[in-house]
Amino acid sequence: MKILIVDDVESIRKLLLHILKEEGYKRLFSAQSAEEAFEILKAEEIDLILMDIMMPDLNGIEVCRIIKNDLGLTDIKVIMVTGKTDTDYLKEAFEAGAMDYIEKPINKVELLARVNSVVELIKKEQELQQTVELLEEANKELERMVSIDGLTQIANRKFFDNTLKKEWGQARRRKSKLALLMLDIDNFKDYNDTYGHQGGDECLKELAKLFERLLFRSGDLVARYGGEEFAIILPETDLKGAKEVANRVREGVEGLQLEHKASKVSDYVTVSVGVAVAEPKSKDGEKDLIEAADRALYKAKDAGRNKVKVASEIIS
Known part of the structure; x- marks a missing residue:
C-alpha cells in the first residue's frame, strides 16, 4: 500500500x-505542496x-479535484486532514472526490482507524x-473453446455460421463482395480405410494448419464445416481474388505430398474446391451462398476431383 501525505506544515508531515x-x-x-504531490503522483502508483x-x-479541495479530474486518477482514495469541519466545507471536499476526513489536531486512534478502514477497502x-480479471480470462477461454473445433483447432461449424452471417450483413451495408470456398478432401473415406481413423485425424490436422498459413488477411476465416469438408470465408473479395485463393489452397495441399495410396486421383492427398461470390442485397442470403459454393464443389468432384470450380451465378 503506497500512502502519500500532503501538508505544508513539516511537523504535521513528520507526525x-x-x-x-x-x-x-x-x-x-x-509532499509539502501541490506541485510536489503532482510530481510524486507521476512517478508512483x-x-x-x-x-x-x-x-x-x-x-486541498482543489488539489483533490485536479487529481481526480485533470489527472484522471479516480481510483486513488483521498482522506482530508482539516481543522475546518463546517458542513459546507466538507460537502465541497466530498464533491471534489474525498472519501473521508480527519480532524486536527491529529488523534492517533482516529487516524489509524480511518486509514486502516480505507486500506481494507482498497484491498x-x-x-x-x-477476481473479475480471472473471470474475464475464463470467459474468453470458454468462448474460444466453444468456437474451436476440438480436433483441428480451427473454427468450428457454429463459429463459421455466425461469422458468415455477420460478414453477409457487413458486406450488405458496405455494398462489397463476399466470397466463400467449400473444400472437400478427395477420397477421404478410402484414406481412413487405408490409414485408419488416427491417420485420418492427422491428415485433417495437417490440412487445417496449411489452410490457416495460406490465408494472408486477418479477416479471412477457415473453418471445419463437417467431416472432411472445410470452408473459407473471404470478405471483400471478388471472383478473381477468390479463384486465386482457391488455386493457392488446392496447390498447397498437393504440395504437401501426404501419401494417399487409395486415391483415385493422385498418389497424394488432394482437395476439390467450390467457389461462390456474392454481392449481398437480401437480408439472409448467406444460405444461398453456401448452396452455390456447394454446387461448385460437386462440379469439381464430377470433373475428376483435385480441381477448382466456380459457381455460375453471383449470389445477391
Whole structure:
C-alpha cells in the first residue's frame, strides 16, 4: 500500500509519517505542496492520500479535484486532514472526490482507524478486480473453446455460421463482395480405410494448419464445416481474388505430398474446391451462398476431383 501525505506544515508531515510507520506502513511518501504531490503522483502508483485542506498555493479541495479530474486518477482514495469541519466545507471536499476526513489536531486512534478502514477497502477492491480479471480470462477461454473445433483447432461449424452471417450483413451495408470456398478432401473415406481413423485425424490436422498459413488477411476465416469438408470465408473479395485463393489452397495441399495410396486421383492427398461470390442485397442470403459454393464443389468432384470450380451465378 503506497500512502502519500500532503501538508505544508513539516511537523504535521513528520507526525503522520511517524504514526503510520509505527503501524507498519512502509511505503510512505510526503509532499509539502501541490506541485510536489503532482510530481510524486507521476512517478508512483499511490493508493491513498492524506491531504491537508489549508495549503498556501492550492487548497486541498482543489488539489483533490485536479487529481481526480485533470489527472484522471479516480481510483486513488483521498482522506482530508482539516481543522475546518463546517458542513459546507466538507460537502465541497466530498464533491471534489474525498472519501473521508480527519480532524486536527491529529488523534492517533482516529487516524489509524480511518486509514486502516480505507486500506481494507482498497484491498477488497483489488481482490475483486483480480477476481473479475480471472473471470474475464475464463470467459474468453470458454468462448474460444466453444468456437474451436476440438480436433483441428480451427473454427468450428457454429463459429463459421455466425461469422458468415455477420460478414453477409457487413458486406450488405458496405455494398462489397463476399466470397466463400467449400473444400472437400478427395477420397477421404478410402484414406481412413487405408490409414485408419488416427491417420485420418492427422491428415485433417495437417490440412487445417496449411489452410490457416495460406490465408494472408486477418479477416479471412477457415473453418471445419463437417467431416472432411472445410470452408473459407473471404470478405471483400471478388471472383478473381477468390479463384486465386482457391488455386493457392488446392496447390498447397498437393504440395504437401501426404501419401494417399487409395486415391483415385493422385498418389497424394488432394482437395476439390467450390467457389461462390456474392454481392449481398437480401437480408439472409448467406444460405444461398453456401448452396452455390456447394454446387461448385460437386462440379469439381464430377470433373475428376483435385480441381477448382466456380459457381455460375453471383449470389445477391
